[in-house]
Amino acid sequence: MKIQFSKMQGLGNDFMVIDGVNQQIKLSPDTIRQLGDRHFGIGFDQLLLVEPATRDDIDFSYRIFNNDGSEVEQCGNGARCFARFVHDKGLSLKQEIAVETARGVIYPRLENNDNVSVNMGVPQFAPKEIPFIADSDQIIHPLDIDGTNFAISVVSMGNPHAVQVVADVETAPIASIGPKIETHPRFPAKVNVGFMQIISRDEIRLRVFERAAGETLACGTGACAAVVAGIRRGLLNPLVRVITHGGELSIAWGGDSQAVWMTGPAITVFDGIINLQGEEYAA
Numbered sequence: 483m484k485i486q487f488s489k490m491q492g493l494g495n496d497f498m499v500i501d502g503v504n505q506q507i508k509l510s511p512d513t514i515r516q517l518g519d520r521h522f523g524i525g526f527d528q529l530l531l532v533e534p535a536t537r538d539d540i541d542f543s544y545r546i547f548n549n550d551g552s553e554v555e556q557c558g559n560g561a562r563c564f565a566r567f568v569h570d571k572g573l574s575l576k577q578e579i580a581v582e583t584a585r586g587v588i589y590p591r592l593e594n595n596d597n598v599s600v601n602m603g604v605p606q607f608a609p610k611e612i613p614f615i616a617d618s619d620q621i622i623h624p625l626d627i628d629g630t631n632f633a634i635s636v637v638s639m640g641n642p643h644a645v646q647v648v649a650d651v652e653t654a655p656i657a658s659i660g661p662k663i664e665t666h667p668r669f670p671a672k673v674n675v676g677f678m679q680i681i682s683r684d685e686i687r688l689r690v691f692e693r694a695a696g697e698t699l700a701c702g703t704g705a706c707a708a709v710v711a712g713i714r715r716g717l718l719n720p721l722v723r724v725i726t727h728g729g730e731l732s733i734a735w736g737g738d739s740q741a742v743w744m745t746g747p748a749i750t751v752f753d754g755i756i757n758l759q760g761e762e763y764a765a
């Protein structure tokens with residue numbers, strides 16, 4: 483079975499994007515892991531599967547898999563690449579698209595300057611995947627790691643994030659503390675771990691140790707979560723420039739029950755065809 487795909491990236495967070503509207507695709511977690519391998523496969527942080535809408539009021543469904551094969555609820559950089567993909571492949575002529583994800587509908591919009599803006603929905607502060615946080619008014623939660631308390635803010639952008647403020651993202655212990663927070667027993671569904679350095683009320687530097695994927699060059703939902711956490715902590719203005727190792731995003735949030743807006747690039751690197759064996763690839 484041959485599968486056509488595009489390799490895409492948003493700020494260096496990279497994706498294998500598959501048209502599941504015109505191709506019948508069924509991939510096992512094992513296969514996704516193999517495809518995601520940077521030496522033996524195509525290599526990506528996440529695989530995005532574009533599928534037909536299940537309802538009349540939306541345009542597409544969109545499924546997201548980390549490169550370990552696990553399916554996740556949301557992906558910000560992926561949402562921008564998804565919008566660029568359906569437009570460039572002629573699957574939709576609309577400038578603004580309604581897309582169903584595992585955790586609600588989001589609305590990517592193609593801008594005239596090649597950027598994509600996405601209404602990422604309303605953040606949540608006592609997400610159901612983090613049962614110990616019953617009080618959404620509590621903005622900072624202590625988290626014990628090997629006897630040291632880390633002051634984290636928990637934000638769900640559909641997927642879970644634990645954000646902390648650090649003095650310098652370049653020297654922050656991402657590789658050692660990231661996995662410990664990701665797999666901390668207080669996060670039974672695991673968590674994406676954000677390290678945010680406040681540069682000013684309008685600008686942050688951010689590194690994210692992503693759940694299942696490890697540190698990526700940028701994380702879109704991580705940027706939304708960090709800005710929301712910073713605004714709730716009284717450290718940031720409603721419009722913030724987020725600088726990552728892969729480039730910059732603009733994140734806007736008006737507070738309370740308002741949706742978060744994310745704006746940034748979405749780039750196609752190449753198109754490809756992969757020849758896969760086995761019936762699991764042909765539905």
Ligand SMILES: N[C@@H](CCC[C@H](N)C(=O)O)C(=O)O
Pocket residue numbers: 495527528548554555556557558559560641642674692693694695698700701702703704
């Ligand atoms: N890179 C993404 C987030 C992908 C999913 C994440 N690793 C999770 O497990 O929730 C983004 O840009 O948001």
